[in-house]
Amino acid sequence: MAYYDKENECMDRERLIELQSERLIWQVKRMYDKVPLFRERMQEKGLLPEDIRSVEDLKHLPFSYKQDLRDYYPYGLFAVPTSEIVRVHASSGTTGKQIVVGYTRKDLDDWSTCTARQLAATGADKNSFVQVSYGYGLFTGGLGLHGGTEKLGATVIPISSGNTQRQIQTMIDFGATHLCCTPSYAMYLGETIEEMGLTEELKLKAGIFGAEPWTEDMRKAIEEKLRLKAYDIYGLSEIMGPGVAYECDKQKGMHICEDMFIPEIIDPNTCEVLPAGSLGELVFTTITKEGFPLIRYRTRDIASLNYEKCECGRSFVRMNKPQGRSDDMMIIRGVNVFPSQIEEVLLRVGGDVTPNYMVIVDRVNNHDTLEVQVEMSDKLFSDDVKSVEFVEEKIKSQLASVLGLAAKVRLVEPKTIARSEGKAKRVLDKRKL
Numbered sequence: 001m002a003y004y005d006k007e008n009e010c011m012d013r014e015r016l017i018e019l020q021s022e023r024l025i026w027q028v029k030r031m032y033d034k035v036p037l038f039r040e041r042m043q044e045k046g047l048l049p050e051d052i053r054s055v056e057d058l059k060h061l062p063f064s065y066k067q068d069l070r071d072y073y074p075y076g077l078f079a080v081p082t083s084e085i086v087r088v089h090a091s092s093g094t095t096g097k098q099i100v101v102g103y104t105r106k107d108l109d110d111w112s113t114c115t116a117r118q119l120a121a122t123g124a125d126k127n128s129f130v131q132v133s134y135g136y137g138l139f140t141g142g143l144g145l146h147g148g149t150e151k152l153g154a155t156v157i158p159i160s161s162g163n164t165q166r167q168i169q170t171m172i173d174f175g176a177t178h179l180c181c182t183p184s185y186a187m188y189l190g191e192t193i194e195e196m197g198l199t200e201e202l203k204l205k206a207g208i209f210g211a212e213p214w215t216e217d218m219r220k221a222i223e224e225k226l227r228l229k230a231y232d233i234y235g236l237s238e239i240m241g242p243g244v245a246y247e248c249d250k251q252k253g254m255h256i257c258e259d260m261f262i263p264e265i266i267d268p269n270t271c272e273v274l275p276a277g278s279l280g281e282l283v284f285t286t287i288t289k290e291g292f293p294l295i296r297y298r299t300r301d302i303a304s305l306n307y308e309k310c311e312c313g314r315s316f317v318r319m320n321k322p323q324g325r326s327d328d329m330m331i332i333r334g335v336n337v338f339p340s341q342i343e344e345v346l347l348r349v350g351g352d353v354t355p356n357y358m359v360i361v362d363r364v365n366n367h368d369t370l371e372v373q374v375e376m377s378d379k380l381f382s383d384d385v386k387s388v389e390f391v392e393e394k395i396k397s398q399l400a401s402v403l404g405l406a407a408k409v410r411l412v413e414p415k416t417i418a419r420s421e422g423k424a425k426r427v428l429d430k431r432k433l
Contacts, residue, residue: 001312002249004120004152005113008259009314016315020262021054023287028052028061031293034079037068038295055262058285059273064297069099069238078102078292085291090138091237098138101237102291108147110288114243114257115148115233121248121255121312122206122231124178126153131171133181133189134211135161140241141211145180148243154178161185164192172201179207183214183222183230184424187355190225204228210235210242212424213324213340217347218355232321238297239284245319250311253318260288263317264296265305279304282319300325330361330429333368335405339426342372345398352380352391356417362430370407372399375417 003009011019029049031038041062042048051057068077075082085102103111124130130149134141142160149156157174159167161181167189171179179186186209193199204226210233219230234254235242244261245254256263261284265274268281282301286293301322310318324338331337339359347355356375361368374395380387388411396409418425 002120002123002125003314004116009117009255009316011259011315013315016258017055019259020287023259024055024058024262024285025049025052027285027287027289027293028295031079031295035077035293037072037077038062038064058262058264058296061285061295063271063283064294066099066238066298066300069101070097073097074100075102077294080104080291087143088138089140089143089237089241099238101140104290107240107289107291109151110260111144111240111243112147112151114235114240114246114260115145116152117148117255117257118208118231118233118243118246119145119148119152119154119178121246122178122208122229123249124149124152124154124206128152128154128177128205129157129175130154130178130180131157131159131167131174131176133159133161133167133179133185134242140235140237141180141182144235144241144243145208164189168193168196168198171204172198175203177203177205179204179226179228181207181209182211182424183209183218184212184355184419186222186226186230187218188419190222191354194225199225199227202227206231208233213322213338213343215340215344215347217344221347221355234319234322236299238294239286239299240289244284248310248312248314252310253306253320255310255314255316255318256305258316261286263305263319265303266298268300268302276307277304279323282322302329330359330427332361332370333405335403337370337403337405341402342399343426345395345402346374348398349391349395351377353377353395353411354414356419357426358417359427360430361427368431370405371410372407373410373412373417375414376411378414380411381414 032049084104086105087103089101091099132142132145136142146156207228207230222230231247233242234245245256247254264283265278265280266283274280282299282303284297285295302324303322304320306318329336354375358373360371392409392411399407
């Protein structure tokens, strides 16, 4: 079994809870002293730092929200002077003012530990070559996996995103054994490599794919095209970046680095903490971060937690793959729809279509409409019209079964839906325009 940090990853659960309690008490005290917004919210609840004596008291603390990060942009929630911040990252700001997060040297070292754990869990070691094809810069993906690769002692290939032909040539020439990028870009790389007839040249063993939702069917498709084992990684800039949770080789959920982050599942409507195993909104508290700590941050991701000990020996709780985001969920004619449900149907259709699609939601005469555009395969494109119509009807029927509502399905020519080297844009909701 491959570990990077076995002493902590396999820590006795009782000791882990003691450690979490110690670190939570420390974090609450320093945030009360150093972050005015947190202190105000504690006071509104009639709480003092000494009221928090263990993780059992976590449920009494106030929540944090993404809007807080925008309201106090750029540095208003930092818990150390900016002279101690050695790096900042930021979100793209596509849904509003970008959010900014800061890291001390220790924060960066802890982050590298998280991603090194993921790499080791995939079988990477000092002899591995890790091609990091996440974007570098303000986005946390590239530098997050970069740091973990160096900490593990493996060789990092810091190619960043873009220039697909160069990505592939570098992958082959440099002997990349591990690939880190978004799942949609991994799929695109696989398609391109297949078209170029270079599949046999690959030396890939494993891939670490995250930053966007993807299904088990997409995992299988990527594994077939790139001839590797695909691993999921979870993170968000507000909490740390990639590496907050990671898959082991058992792939029965992602282990959360509980020595640094305490997870909870709450009812998104009532905000009550739900029992273990329940499906609800994922909430995180950072208990080691110095620069930009957060208490009970509402991620909007819908997930569940499994506290049973994993066969791999790790004691860290496992989070199941998020089923969607409460703020990404579309409500169409009163039905809750997640893009991942649509993707799952398309991947089950097989070789007649590709996993590239676009969901278009509109409102016509006060009635919600749903159209799914899907790229057909080269083979189907060269086939007769009846074959295309048959596949459209097949997809339409399966979508109706899964979603519980009717959708218009339109197959489009190969390579006509825009590809993305970052996070794939899958939904166009014209109701919001």
